[in-house]
Amino acid sequence: MSKGLRSLATFSWRAAVWVTISVLAWAIAPAQSRTAAADPALARLEREIARLAEIAGGIVGVAALHLESGRRVSLNGGERFPMASTYKVPIAVQILTKVDRGELTLDHMVALEPTDLSPGSGTLSDLFNKPGVALSVRNLLELMLLISDNTATDVLLRLAGGAEAVTARMRELGIEGLRVDRPTKRVIADWIGIAEPAPWSLERFRELARAVAPQDRQAAARRFDADPRDTATPEAMVALLEQIYRGRALKRETTELLLDIMRRCRTGEARLKGMLPPGTEVAHKTGTIGGTTNDVGILVLPADAGHVAIAVFVKSSEKDIPTRERAIAEIARAIHDFFLFHPAPAQ
Template sequence: MRHRAMTLWVGLLVSLLLALPAWGAPIWGPALEARLAALEAEGDDDLGLHVRVLGEGGERFGWRDDETWYLASLVKVPVAVELLARVEAGELSLDEVLVLRERDYVDGAGPTNWAEPGTALTLRELLEPMLMVSDNTATDLLIGRLGLAAVNRRAEHLAGGGLGPITSLLEVRREAYGRMHPAARVLTGMDFILLRRTEEDAARLDALAERLDVPRASLALPSLDAAFDAYYASGLSAGASGLSAGASGLSAGASGLSAGASGLNAGRLNAFGALLAAIGEGRALGPAATAELLAIMSATTSGDARLKAGLGPEVRFAHKTGTQHRRSCDAGIASRGEGAAERRVVVVACTRGERDIERSERVLRQVGRAIRETGVLGP
C-alpha cells in the first residue's frame, strides 16, 4: 500500500512538473498569445511582438518576432546611442553646433523643419526632438555628423545580428519613390516635402511625374502602395539599396553586417529587443548616459495612443515610435514598481498592412493592454 501511494505521489509530481513552463518560458505566455491571436483575427493588420523581462529570470516571449519587420523611426534609437557613446568617450559634445542648410530638410514632424536655413543647432537640440517627436531633419543631421558606418557597427554589435543597415530618412524616400522611376533617387528633401502636400495617391503620382519631367505612363508602378511594398521587400544588394560605399560609408567591411541581415531600416523584433536590453542593462552606455537617454525617451510625445495608452498610467515607458506607409511600431522599456520590487520589461511591437494609422494605433494600444492584463509586468 505504501509503495502504491508513493508511486501515485511521484506520478502526480511528474505531472505537475510537466505542466510548468520550460525554464525561461513565461507563465503568462499562453494568455498573451491568445490575446494576440484574437487581435489579428479582428482586423487587417499583421502583428509582431517581442517581450523580454530584464533581470533575474529573463523570460522572453515572441509573436512573429523572428520575422523581418520594417522598423521605420525605431532606428533613431541606435543613432542616439552612437551619439551619446561618442560624447561619453570625449569625442563629441552635446553643445557642438551644426548649421542647418536648405538641403538638410526632410519631410515629417518636428521643430527643425520650422527653423530657417542658417540656424545654428546644438547636438542636444537635435537629439531631443529626434527621439521625443521623431524629427526626421534632426535625425539626418545627426547621421551626417556621426556617419552611417559608425551607427551601423554599433547597432549590429548591440543587437547581435538581425538588423539590416540603417540609412538616412531622405534615402528612405529616394528608395521608395525610386521604385516608380530611377530619377526619383536624386530628388531633394524639399522635393519630397512638396510632394507630401498632395495627399491623394493618384494626384501625388501626377505631381511626381511632373517634378521628374517624365510622362505619367513612364512610372513603373501603379500606386504608392506598390512602391512601398517593393521597398519593404528590398534586400541588401547594391542595386536594391542604392547605397554606395562613397555615398553612405557602408561596405562589407565597414558596416560589419551579417550575411543574414535584413533590408534597409528593417530587422527582427527580437534583435531590436536585444539592443534595448543592452541599453536597459547598462551595456550600451555608462550610467549617466543611460539615464539621460531613458529620460529623453520617457518624455516621448509621439505615439501616446499606442502601447503607452494600453500599459496604463502606473507603468513608466521609455520608448520610441516608428511610422511609415502601412507600417507602425512602438518599442521601449516598460517599468512598474520601485526599488527592489521594480519590474522592467523590453517591449517591441509592430503592425503591417493597415492603411488607417488610427486603427493601427488602436491595435498597438490593445497590445499594451494585453501585456498589462496578462501579468507581464506583475500582478
C-alpha cells in the same frame, strides 16, 4: 493611497485571467521558465497576443522580455519589419557612443543648411527653413526622439558616421537582426517611389513626390515592405532595449540621458501607453510610414514588479492608423498585466 496601490487597483479583466493562469501554471511547472515553449502560461499569453494582433490587419511582430526574470514572449519575433522612426533609437545609441568615447560632445553646435531639411515628421523643416540655424547635439537628440524630427535625425546620422557606423555599433553589441541603411529623406523617397538620386532641396523633394503617379506609389509601397534595408526583427529591437537598460550599450550618464528623453516622447500616446494604467512610466519611440505602425520601449510595472522591454511592429496593414494603434495598445496591456499578475515561480 500609494502610487503602487493605485496602479494595482486599475487592472482590467485580463488581470483575473492571468491570476488564474498563474495558479494553473505553477501547478503544472513549478520551476521558472524563460520561454513559451516551456511555460504553459507564457504560451497562453502568446495565443492572446496572436488574437489581438488580428485587429491590426497586415503582419504583426511582437517581442517582450521581462528584464528581471528573463521570461519572454514572441509573435513573428524573428521576422523583419520596417523600423520607420524606431530606427532613431539605434542612431541615438551610436551618437551617444561617440560622446562616451570623447569623439563628440553634446554641446557641439551644428549649422543646418537648406539641403539638410527632410520631409515628414518634426518642426525644423517648417519653422527653420532659412539659413542661419544652428543646434547643439543635445537639442538635435531631443528633437529626434521627442517629436521624431526627420531633419534632426538625418543630421545626427551624418554625425554618427553614417548608416554603416550605426549598424556596425549594433554588431558590436551582438545584435544581428537590426540594420540601418538610409537617411529618413531617402527612406521616404523610396516609399513614395522617387527615383531621382539625392541630394534634393526640400522643395525639389516635394515636386518629385507630387509627380509620382498613384499606381507607381502603390508599387513602391509594396517594394518598401519587402525591402530588407532599415529593418529589424522584434527580438533584435528588444535585445537593443535590454542592452540600453542594463547599461551595456552606453555609460551610465548617457544611458540615463537616453532613457530620460524616451520617457518624455510626445508621439504615440495611443500605442504602447494607450491602455496602460494612468501614470505608467514608458520610455519609448514610435515609427509610422505607409502600412507600418510601430512602438518600442521599456515599461515600468507597478508595485516593484519589474520592467518589460517590448517591441510591437505592424506592416502591410490596410487598416487606419487608429485601428493599428488600438492593436498595439491591447497587446501592450495584455503583456503588462501578465507580468504584473504572474510573478516568476520560485526556483
